[in-house]
Amino acid sequence: MSSSPLLLLGDEAVARAALDAGISGVYAYPGTPSTEITEYIQQDPDAIARNIHRQWCANEKTAMEEALGMSYAGKRALVCMKHVGLNVAADPFINAAITGVGGGLVVAVADDPSMHSSQNEQDSRFYAHFASVPLLEPSTQQEAYEMVRAAFDYSEQLRLPVAVRLVTRLAHSRADVRTASSRPENPLQPASEPSRWVLLPVHARRNWAELTARWPSITAESATLPWNRLIPGSDRRLGIVACGIAFNYLQELFPNGCPYPVLKIGHYPIATSILDDFRKAADAWLFLEEGAPFLEAQIRGPFSMSAFPVHGRLDGRLPRTGELSPDLVAQALELPVSEGHPVPPLVAPRPPILCRGCPHADTYDFIRDVMAGYPGGRIFSDIGCYTLGALPPYSTIHTCVDMGAAITMAKGAADAGLFPSLAVIGDSTFAHSGLTGLLDAVAENSPITVIILDNETTGMTGGQESLSSGRLESMVAGLGVAPDHLAVLTPLPRFRQDNAQRLRAEIGHQGVSVLIARRPCIQIRKGT
Amino acid sequence: MRFDMIIAGVGGQGILTISALIGRAALAKGWHLKQSEVHGMAQRGGAVQSHLRLSDRPIHSDLVPRGRARLILATEPLEALRYLPWLDPREGWLVANEEPVRTMDAYPDPSALYAAIRSLPRHFLFNADALARRLQAPRAANIAMLGAASPYLPFEPETLEAALAAQFARKGNAVVEANQAVFRAARQAALQAVPSPSAPP
Numbered sequence: 001m002s003s004s005p006l007l008l009l010g011d012e013a014v015a016r017a018a019l020d021a022g023i024s025g026v027y028a029y030p031g032t033p034s035t036e037i038t039e040y041i042q043q044d045p046d047a048i049a050r051n052i053h054r055q056w057c058a059n060e061k062t063a064m065e066e067a068l069g070m071s072y073a074g075k076r077a078l079v080c081m082k083h084v085g086l087n088v089a090a091d092p093f094i095n096a097a098i099t100g101v102g103g104g105l106v107v108a109v110a111d112d113p114s115m116h117s118s119q120n121e122q123d124s125r126f127y128a129h130f131a132s133v134p135l136l137e138p139s140t141q142q143e144a145y146e147m148v149r150a151a152f153d154y155s156e157q158l159r160l161p162v163a164v165r166l167v168t169r170l171a172h173s174r175a176d177v178r179t180a181s182s183r184p185e186n187p188l189q190p191a192s193e194p195s196r197w198v199l200l201p202v203h204a205r206r207n208w209a210e211l212t213a214r215w216p217s218i219t220a221e222s223a224t225l226p227w228n229r230l231i232p233g234s235d236r237r238l239g240i241v242a243c244g245i246a247f248n249y250l251q252e253l254f255p256n257g258c259p260y261p262v263l264k265i266g267h268y269p270i271a272t273s274i275l276d277d278f279r280k281a282a283d284a285w286l287f288l289e290e291g292a293p294f295l296e297a298q299i300r301g302p303f304s305m306s307a308f309p310v311h312g313r314l315d316g317r318l319p320r321t322g323e324l325s326p327d328l329v330a331q332a333l334e335l336p337v338s339e340g341h342p343v344p345p346l347v348a349p350r351p352p353i354l355c356r357g358c359p360h361a362d363t364y365d366f367i368r369d370v371m372a373g374y375p376g377g378r379i380f381s382d383i384g385c386y387t388l389g390a391l392p393p394y395s396t397i398h399t400c401v402d403m404g405a406a407i408t409m410a411k412g413a414a415d416a417g418l419f420p421s422l423a424v425i426g427d428s429t430f431a432h433s434g435l436t437g438l439l440d441a442v443a444e445n446s447p448i449t450v451i452i453l454d455n456e457t458t459g460m461t462g463g464q465e466s467l468s469s470g471r472l473e474s475m476v477a478g479l480g481v482a483p484d485h486l487a488v489l490t491p492l493p494r495f496r497q498d499n500a501q502r503l504r505a506e507i508g509h510q511g512v513s514v515l516i517a518r519r520p521c522i523q524i525r526k527g528t
Numbered sequence: 529m530r531f532d533m534i535i536a537g538v539g540g541q542g543i544l545t546i547s548a549l550i551g552r553a554a555l556a557k558g559w560h561l562k563q564s565e566v567h568g569m570a571q572r573g574g575a576v577q578s579h580l581r582l583s584d585r586p587i588h589s590d591l592v593p594r595g596r597a598r599l600i601l602a603t604e605p606l607e608a609l610r611y612l613p614w615l616d617p618r619e620g621w622l623v624a625n626e627e628p629v630r631t632m633d634a635y636p637d638p639s640a641l642y643a644a645i646r647s648l649p650r651h652f653l654f655n656a657d658a659l660a661r662r663l664q665a666p667r668a669a670n671i672a673m674l675g676a677a678s679p680y681l682p683f684e685p686e687t688l689e690a691a692l693a694a695q696f697a698r699k700g701n702a703v704v705e706a707n708q709a710v711f712r713a714a715r716q717a718a719l720q721a722v723p724s725p726s727a728p729p
Binding site: 005007033116170172245248341353460 | 632
């Protein structure tokens with residue numbers, strides 16, 4: 001261990017550990033709260049000197065596949081994403097458990113309970129369970145470092161991907177972290193068993209049977225790892241199962257030690273032997289889980305009249321949704337909660353807004369001008385800063401569902417007869433998941449107008465490189481959009497009428513039109 | 529030693545810099561530290577806050593429990609009031625910037641905000657932006673806030689000034705000195721307004 005600690009975000013502790021564990025590449029698409037893992041590696045002098053792979057990927061699926069390719073070649077790879085990114089990467093993630101890995105492959109997923117910057121609060125533990133992939137869940141930045149470091153060895157030992165789950169309050173909280181010395185990268189050593197890696201049904205059936213046969217021993221042997229541990233307590237009226245950062249809140253409430261037995265969980269699946277021991281230690285269980293009642297539901301089972309009392313998010317002891325806090329855990333344990341002063345009623349909410357001078361605001365202005373003439377029309381939007389166009393003073397867009405859904409939902413609505421059907425999508429979101437949807441629309445010559453908000457960056461996550469920059473027109477043209485219906489506009493107040501006129505003309509076109517509203521994000525202009 | 533605080537403001541006001549400076553000072557002391565930040569969508573002009581916890585013993589929760597913050601440092605008067613349930617009702621201080629940031633139509637009357645702040649038993653309200661402008665460092669209002677809060681922080685001013693020097697070193701001496709000048713003037717203003725705040729243990 002190094003003598004002086006580093007001050008690291010949970011994300012940065014993951015990055016530091018992966019570098020020290022000898023990765024040869026990180027693969028990711030930006031997404032809050034995971035972005036800073038990759039950014040740390042991009043800025044780290046050691047990573048630059050070693051020239052490990054650290055460029056952004058088009059999306060989480062390409063990232064996962066590229067990381068799997070590096071693992072196939074024998075080297076260690078880290079792939080990182082936010083929780084909804086794992087939906088995009090689900091196909092290679094689940095199949096990577098069937099192929100297995102070569103070099104250590106660690107999948108760091110940052111969940112966002114309470115949806116601070118997300119459209120849902122899905123819990124990645126379900127995915128790991130579904131895929132039969134072991135998952136580690138750190139409670140502190142130090143543990144994040146140690147777990148990720150160990151996860152690469154674990155992955156190589158099991159020949160499986162290993163997932164590491166972070167949550168916002170760990171990913172985006174800094175603490176002092178002591179690091180260990182770094183080790184060299186793996187040599188190039190490509191896999192040489194096509195029958196493992198070619199997932200023909202004949203191979204996949206065998207691999208899957210092997211994995212499911214190994215799963216009980218992987219589960220049982222996890223008892224020898226340090227991540228799940230039983231901490232004795234004298235008051236056996238309640239046993240507390242504390243997962244991930246929930247363990248911190250429990251410790252906060254009992255600085256001199258918890259009177260109840262505690263089962264600290266950091267590894268899934270959980271060995272039955274540990275659960276049996278804990279069953280003997282307490283007469284009822286309280287589950288403290290950051291995210292979904294994942295374990296609670298499994299233990300509770302389908303029978304509401306269980307003889308063994310189980311408390312948590314499903315019986316109202318804790319809220320069913322949203323993140324935990326030390327105060328909510330205190331309430332669940334019927335401990336007193338201190339209060340400061342009340343918030344005066346005049347304190348109004350302050351939602352985020354587009355920056356002053358943001359090009360998206362000018363684009364929304366001319367779109368609104370045009371759409372005022374089409375009360376039946378709809379504007380399908382997407383994930384990015386421009387989603388704020390749903391709020392006053394813009395109130396311009398009608399939907400935002402997932403990366404890329406603007407174009408495909410506009411097409412589906414047009415298929416249903418909705419007119420006019422517009423899509424607005426950012427340049428980075430278009431590169432992430434817009435291309436295939438636009439291809440569908442081109443193939444059917446759907447009457448939709450797509451406006452690509454090209455601010456030449458990935459704005460909302462802090463200005464990462466957008467992979468469409470410098471090649472957007474050729475990408476759109478290459479998909480088959482007619483040159484007459486592909487134009488670049490400059491969203492500035494002085495072009496408001498011209499831009500509106502062009503949009504009106506394209507709405508009149510009975511086919512696919514793409515307008516690229518291009519002006520750089522003012523945040524990246526400030527930075528240069 | 530144990531000191532919990534909340535830094536509150538509007539996305540873009542440099543709250544993360546204040547957090548980073550206090551973090552540097554804590555590391556220089558050899559203390560443990562936890563510092564929870566807001567990234568992502570809220571940074572676009574929304575309400576942002578940072579929970580900061582310092583201790584000479586290991587710290588468990590990344591979040592400050594309610595009623596436990598010894599200090600709320602607010603770079604904006606409306607945001608100063610948003611986190612009052614976290615303020616320690618017996619010894620917590622609120623140090624707030626007067627300068628409103630109006631990002632929404634329903635922004636309250638500032639004089640009502642000032643009255644609410646002044647109704648607290650321990651507060652210091654001043655205009656950090658005006659002070660920074662006066663010293664020809666208009667972008668250093670966040671540093672003025674750090675200076676104004678410094679009498680209530682568990683650091684000697686020299687430790688914070690060293691953190692400033694380290695933080696801004698790569699921007700050159702002139703930037704370091706400008707920030708230190710803002711820090712000192714704001715600290716002086718706070719000490720004159722409230723002569724001897726009880727020193728934290």
